[in-house]
Amino acid sequence: MELVAAMQRIVGAKNVIYEPHRLHVFSCDGYVAEPSLPRAVVMPTNTDEVAAVVRWLHQHKIPFLPRGAGTGLSGGAIPLNGEVIISLVKMKKLLSVDFENLRAVVQPGLVNLNLTKLITGEGYYYAPDPSSQSVCTIGGNLAENAGGSHCLKYGVTTNHIVAAKFVLPDGEVIDVGSGFGDPIGYDILGLIVGSEGTLGIATEITVRILKKPQAVKTALAMFDRVEDASNTVSAIIGAGIIPAAIEMMDQLAMQAVDKSNYHVGYPTDIEAVLLIEVDGLAAGLEEDAGRVVEICEQNHVRMVKVAGSEAERSLWWSSRKMAFGAIGRVSPDYIVQDGVIPRTKLTEVLQRIADISCESGLPIANVFHAGDGNLHPLICYDSRIPGETEKAMRVGSEVLRVCVDVGGTITGEHGVGIEKVEEMRYQFGEADLAAQLAMRDVFNPGALCNAGKLIPSPARCVEVKQARWTTGRNAAGVEG
Template identity: 45%
Template sequence: MTPDWGLLERRLRPLLPPRAVVSKRQELLAYDCDGLTLNRHQPPLVVLPETTEQVAAVVKLCAELEVPFIARGSGTGLSGGALAEHPALVIATSRMRKVLEVDLANERITVQPGVINSWVTRAVAGDGFYYAPDPSSQVACSIGGNVAENSGGVHCLKYGVTSNHVLAMEVVLPDGSITTLGGGLPEMPGLDLRGVFIGSEGTLGIATAITLRLLRTPETVAVLLADFASMEAAGEAVRLITGAGVLPAGMEMMDNPCIQAVDDFFGVDEYPREAAAVLLIELDGHPLEVKESVEIASRLCLEAGAGAVREAWSDEARARLWKGRKSAISALGRQFPSYYLQDGVVPRTALPGVLAAIDRLSAEHGLAVANVFHAGDGNLHPLILYRAGEEGVNERVKALGADILRLCIDAGGSISGEHGVGSDKRCYMDWMFSADDQATMQLVRRAIDPDGLANPGKLFPTPRSCGESHRRWQEVKAENPASPLAMLEVV
């Protein structure tokens, strides 16, 4: 059934504050893409609620009128998860930016989903606390989006991703009802529905209040910058450091194209310009522990072939080194306004071989690839750089991106570490999961959203979007009629 968008707009306006319904074509342009700019889809309507009750009222109306809806945070996502590929109401949480409660005694904070990631630390830094997950887009991305994608960041090596720091969530389910998942304690009895919801990419509902775990600010922090003549040598340094039992808070690698782009961007050679790769290593904890870890990590970098190892201990010096890493994608975007950022994961031991293979694929496809990534946990972020005006370039870019993800899978890795699947990588889900695996996931989804209104078409292959995946799905189902696939048809 095609929704009556005029009727929906008229029904929505009394439920929301003034100017909270966006329907003008020129204003809707702001919502036609996320950080993944290869595809653009303009939604027919966008709403901007400010409270849980308003979100619930909107979702309940969608259920009544059978209107699909998509939750959207800051729009910094990189997997097309917040795009309205097919007409749907976009529920943007960007006006839900209140810090609802600060509970330092129990080391937690509760915020609305539109609160920006870096604001959480800013709210408690003066009291000696911080929020650990820190995506590179942390000055722009929202906590709600981080929950949807289970985002990571520089410090996920030691402290984990978003799911390790969310205690509880107030959630509006696809029928408009409000529930709480998790609780104030790190461990709660019963099924971990909190864990199921985190990373579900908006397919199970919308989180409207999120309780986060806070950490004490480390006593001492140091950052090392090591430069290498090859990516393989930098990868060997990662292997040696982790193998020695040193656990950095973060360990990031950048290749030469990234190094030069960052130095040009800031007009100063912060990183060794001719290095094939640099490794940034952050170590934190007790002063004596950090001092010993710095000595070990520096020695192992030199053993692996580092040209030099630079230490930064002051807040200013550390921030200067991290500024380049955090700005790498923006710096590359200045040279190549169009880029496609992938998000594969490989075992650390596979890094040298996979990086060399990406170089070969880059040459085969005739497209430049720059690498900046979380080396400590093997989460690659290859940026495919291209000129948007070139004929047929989008297809070449997507083909190279698919080859890189296939490479990650073959190395024992994953198609995504923190950016999610969305619409961009759903057709590759059966590279990792069998048809029965996916059907079991769909059983959970259908139990919570039987009408399929919450972010439809995302995360899983569909016949329309992934014909090849669907063909293989049907073949497996025919071979095993008793599988969860058969169960799915009667749900």
């Protein structure tokens, strides 16, 4: 096979996978659509190899797509068209670090948490913290503009990437952004971040690193009513406090978590719990935490407590971060939705979601980044019951429409991928989507690179539709 031989010449025989039984693991990602086999997987080790691979594929009009750890939840790394997968897992070096200027240069395959591990000894860290951070890669985070619990204060991935070396879909290598200073000319770097692998492949990424905060205070607040918890979120922000994180879990999520290994002991009759974290210089942080407690009390909290030890804080965070997995234990299947709403609409939208749950008969748990208004409704269903998968998908779509209707969006951090490509039509008008398509066509005119993702085509191909409406078990249990 000419393709395999050519790839082997570029990256070496051991870095090309083409045997069907070894390709299966690359047929899906965190979004469990119908698996679709790539024609090969290539694992380059540097920019030149990526460029050479892409150049060859482009010349031979063979479709391809980049892949990090494959933890994406919207299907961005699924080879719908039998693409050659360019896996970045062998490009996982920290290339350089400049502590004084707070910059690090990494390869795209470096695991998010590993960057922090490599610099933590010096007192620094990399801020974006998707729940999958122990496995997902910084290249994948760039592609999805990944979020995380602490993005309320620190911002999402796009706020932490300042420059990149980028291989265009024809194999040309460009430099975008700059190590220091804001973008010059058009902000192409900003365009690339969040482009879900449809514009090319980042092969060297310059990120901001941060000094670890001197101190952290974490409060756990339990509320009889969702409304009081929601009002508390708005009141904290309204008071001019910017916590590092404000996370919310509802009753169903708490109950699931309390059945798992992370037993906090939530009362069974409270409707919502908030996890509120403030960080910064030690001076004044006690007062900040005091203000947070006070605001909870003004909003009829049943119980609020500041963590007395790192162990207690860690238990609370684990119970939050493992909530998705916990839901997986109490429901045979679930779909993680991801939408954004204005903070002030929390009560209204959570009520609408509860109504949708009632009407459909499918339980919906809510575990989410309340401070950003970034909802993650977990729609529980059983794929063994005929028609229930489709019903769950419809319910998810309905929830997203509610988000858009109150002025929000169809995704906060999980991306569009193949999952929400149709919902883009609900979010945007025709002219808006035409501009988006035009953007793609500049870089990726033949759509050889990751076709069928992110932007709906005027005439969408049948394969995409099929993948989208076929789901299965979500084994990953991780989220952004």
